[in-house]
Amino acid sequence: MNWFDEEESPEELGEFGLIERIARLTGSGNTHDSMGIGDDCAVIRNTSNGFATLITTDMLVEGRHFKRNWISAEDLGYTSLAVNISDISAMGGKPRYALLSIGLPGNTDPDWLNGFFGGIKGLCDTHGMKLIGGDTVKSNSVIVNFTVLGSIPEKNILLRSGAKPGDKLGLIGRVGDSGAGLRLLKQSSSPDLPLHRHLISAHNRPTIYVREAIFLAESGFVHSMIDVSDGIRSDAAHIAKQSGAKLTIHTDRLPVSDVLAEVCNAFSWSPEEIALTAGEDYALLFSFHSDREENLKRSFQNSFPDTPFSVIGSVSDGNAGVRFLKNGRNFDPGAHGFDQFKSD
Amino acid sequence: MNWFDEEESPEELGEFGLIERIARLTGSGNTHDSMGIGDDCAVIRNTSNGFATLITTDMLVEGRHFKRNWISAEDLGYTSLAVNISDISAMGGKPRYALLSIGLPGNTDPDWLNGFFGGIKGLCDTHGMKLIGGDTVKSNSVIVNFTVLGSIPEKNILLRSGAKPGDKLGLIGRVGDSGAGLRLLKQSSSPDLPLHRHLISAHNRPTIYVREAIFLAESGFVHSMIDVSDGIRSDAAHIAKQSGAKLTIHTDRLPVSDVLAEVCNAFSWSPEEIALTAGEDYALLFSFHSDREENLKRSFQNSFPDTPFSVIGSVSDGNAGVRFLKNGRNFDPGAHGFDQFKSD
Numbered sequence: 001m002n003w004f005d006e007e008e009s010p011e012e013l014g015e016f017g018l019i020e021r022i023a024r025l026t027g028s029g030n031t032h033d034s035m036g037i038g039d040d041c042a043v044i045r046n047t048s049n050g051f052a053t054l055i056t057t058d059m060l061v062e063g064r065h066f067k068r069n070w071i072s073a074e075d076l077g078y079t080s081l082a083v084n085i086s087d088i089s090a091m092g093g094k095p096r097y098a099l100l101s102i103g104l105p106g107n108t109d110p111d112w113l114n115g116f117f118g119g120i121k122g123l124c125d126t127h128g129m130k131l132i133g134g135d136t137v138k139s140n141s142v143i144v145n146f147t148v149l150g151s152i153p154e155k156n157i158l159l160r161s162g163a164k165p166g167d168k169l170g171l172i173g174r175v176g177d178s179g180a181g182l183r184l185l186k187q188s189s190s191p192d193l194p195l196h197r198h199l200i201s202a203h204n205r206p207t208i209y210v211r212e213a214i215f216l217a218e219s220g221f222v223h224s225m226i227d228v229s230d231g232i233r234s235d236a237a238h239i240a241k242q243s244g245a246k247l248t249i250h251t252d253r254l255p256v257s258d259v260l261a262e263v264c265n266a267f268s269w270s271p272e273e274i275a276l277t278a279g280e281d282y283a284l285l286f287s288f289h290s291d292r293e294e295n296l297k298r299s300f301q302n303s304f305p306d307t308p309f310s311v312i313g314s315v316s317d318g319n320a321g322v323r324f325l326k327n328g329r330n331f332d333p334g335a336h337g338f339d340q341f342k343s344d
Numbered sequence: 345m346n347w348f349d350e351e352e353s354p355e356e357l358g359e360f361g362l363i364e365r366i367a368r369l370t371g372s373g374n375t376h377d378s379m380g381i382g383d384d385c386a387v388i389r390n391t392s393n394g395f396a397t398l399i400t401t402d403m404l405v406e407g408r409h410f411k412r413n414w415i416s417a418e419d420l421g422y423t424s425l426a427v428n429i430s431d432i433s434a435m436g437g438k439p440r441y442a443l444l445s446i447g448l449p450g451n452t453d454p455d456w457l458n459g460f461f462g463g464i465k466g467l468c469d470t471h472g473m474k475l476i477g478g479d480t481v482k483s484n485s486v487i488v489n490f491t492v493l494g495s496i497p498e499k500n501i502l503l504r505s506g507a508k509p510g511d512k513l514g515l516i517g518r519v520g521d522s523g524a525g526l527r528l529l530k531q532s533s534s535p536d537l538p539l540h541r542h543l544i545s546a547h548n549r550p551t552i553y554v555r556e557a558i559f560l561a562e563s564g565f566v567h568s569m570i571d572v573s574d575g576i577r578s579d580a581a582h583i584a585k586q587s588g589a590k591l592t593i594h595t596d597r598l599p600v601s602d603v604l605a606e607v608c609n610a611f612s613w614s615p616e617e618i619a620l621t622a623g624e625d626y627a628l629l630f631s632f633h634s635d636r637e638e639n640l641k642r643s644f645q646n647s648f649p650d651t652p653f654s655v656i657g658s659v660s661d662g663n664a665g666v667r668f669l670k671n672g673r674n675f676d677p678g679a680h681g682f683d684q685f686k687s688d
Contacts, residue, residue, distance in 0.1 A: 002458050003457070003458060004455075004457045004461075005454060006454060008454045009450065009451050009454060010449070010450050010451075010480070010482065011450035011451060011482075018448075018480050019480055021457075022480070025464065025465050034474060037476070037477055037478070041477065042441070042476035044440075044441060044476070044493070046390065046393075048390075048393040049390075049393070053397070055441075055476070055477060055491075056477065057443045057445050057477065057479055057489070058445065058479050059489060060481075061482075064481060065481070097378060097386070097399075099399060099400075100366075101403035102403075103403060103405055103487075106353065106354050106355035106685050107353050108353055108354055110348035110350060110352045110353060114347060114348050117348075117365075117366065117369055120369065124369075130378060131369050131381075132378055133381055133385070133399060133401065134366070134401060135402050135403050136354070136362050136363055136685075137403045137404075137405055137408060138405075138685050139405045143447075145403060145445050147399075147443060147491040149399070340482045341450050341480075
């Protein structure tokens with residue numbers, strides 16, 4: 001059977017084209033007991049107790065996704081697990097178990113291994129998670145593949161497809177710091193400047209919002225959610241497409257850190273462009289019942305006084321897509337989101 | 345914290361030493377809700393319905409575990425999923441869901457992709473499984489990481505640690521064909537000889553025993569099980585160690601195929617050595633209640649008339665370990681099982 005036509009190599013299709021072809025394998029998608037490809041996690045329903053299992057998996061390859069001279073072993077361990085936990089959070093679930101497949105060169109330094117597994121152990125302990133299995137293989141470069149399982153009452157699952165016309169759009173956390181940190185790493189900027197260190201750390205060891213996500217899912221006021229892994233432009237488009245709705249985002253309401261603003265000023269970078277097109281911030285983008293804005297925000301900030309909660313836009317009827325406004329005028333965020341198969 | 349001491353690089357520790365260090369991360373191992381590293385799968389208990397979830401994951405790296413000119417795309421897709429299904433079978437479970445992380449060069453041929461996913465699709469259909477998620481990344485070589493979930497009534501789970509003195513040892517399937525096929529590939533033997541093709545196919549597209557494993561687990565007579573992925577010598581040692589028992593295996597009772605015997609004769613290879621030390625046959629090695637031998641074997645062969653069921657040894661009190669006898673005399677199977685970190 002042919003899922004891939006002639007000329008449809010991964011670099012021609014791009015990441016989302018490739019995933020779409022693979023998804024054809026699973027048939028029409030959702031069945032009574034599971035939901036497949038197309039959201040942050042796969043969902044397996046457990047009809048006997050009202051809970052569902054969320055599962056996600058993520059592969060990081062040295063040289064493509066990280067360089068060992070750009071990130072410490074501990075931060076790599078932390079981050080490679082954190083990005084999977086963030087997928088569980090994107091649907092409102094509680095992370096429970098992890099499996100790790102790891103490819104390692106035979107001569108990997110024990111100090112590096114201690115750092116790497118220390119980063120994993122610390123994050124497992126923080127969230128009461130357990131590493132229950134995995135695989136170890138020899139390889140020329142480091143390859144990290146985590147699979148993370150979470151649980152959630154089925155009624156609380158937040159899908160990308162749940163946004164409703166009339167909803168407002170909320171954002172938990174900040175955006176752009178990680179993308180600016182990556183730019184600094186790429187230009188080998190002096191990392192001993194404290195501001196630069198702050199942004200590089202946002203890239204190498206991003207904050208994730210586990211308890212905040214559970215809070216939102218349990219509130220009953222949130223209709224859809226995604227984590228900002230590929231950039232708001234790309235991730236908001238997933239909500240728009242899967243909800244069949246039009247999203248409007250006010251770029252002047254994006255929560256940009258003071259550090260990002262200052263460094264962007266020094267380099268003449270556009271903070272909006274970075275915030276919209278660079279990924280790996282792992283902020284949570286969600287839509288919620290507009291009548292509940294005050295209620296939701298107040299109760300959230302009571303529980304999480306240090307976590308930014310921003311209202312950045314709204315959902316309306318219309319062609320599925322995302323419109324950006326800056327001070328009321330149309331704004332083109334520039335570069336498209338990152339597609340690894342279409343970039344070098 | 346230091347899990348790895350100085351000089352403990354992966355090649356110094358070997359695969360099992362590395363896994364043992366990582367297992368320290370999980371603390372003492374088993375808790376009320378899950379069992380971790382040390383069996384074919386991790387186990388998550390679901391207290392509400394008496395069922396458990398089995399999970400396993402496996403990474404295959406091009407150049408280390410396969411070469412694209414040695415195995416067709418379809419066989420690679422089949423096998424990379426099959427080895428995970430076999431882990432579910434090793435505990436007696438029913439495979440249900442798969443997640444695939446795949447690293448691909450950007451210019452991968454669409455024909456190759458069609459073959460690869462065709463192999464996966466065929467195996468999913470055979471066993472009523474569903475591909476529910478995954479990740480796609482760009483990489484210089486092909487990397488395949490499957491995670492497979494299965495289900496099993498908790499009372500039926502077959503652990504490596506369940507062997508009891510007095511048990512007999514059974515084997516489902518044949519051993520050695522896959523190892524001989526790999527030898528033929530390595531010496532670039534002419535693959536158009538039908539006998540060689542048969543053995544190479546046993547390596548590239550191994551038979552797995554899904555329904556047979558469920559039958560054994562449901563029989564109530566089987567006490568422990570493992571799949572022969574690293575060779576009987578190595579895998580029998582896992583049962584011995586984890587059960588704290590002594591295993592005796594009669595090498596003259598090993599089910600060696602006529603083809604293997606003939607090819608070994610032509611090359612002056614020892615079929616016993618290949619059968620004991622080469623892996624990737626995915627036969628099932630298990631211990632069972634000795635009083636039930638006739639009953640178990642008859643009912644098994646009634647259900648699976650074409651699948652070999654061999655009684656190859658016994659379990660006794662004594663130092664945990666494995667003893668091999670050939671025609672009643674001690675037999676040294678030669679080379680140790682494969683350890684990827686200790687070999688080139």
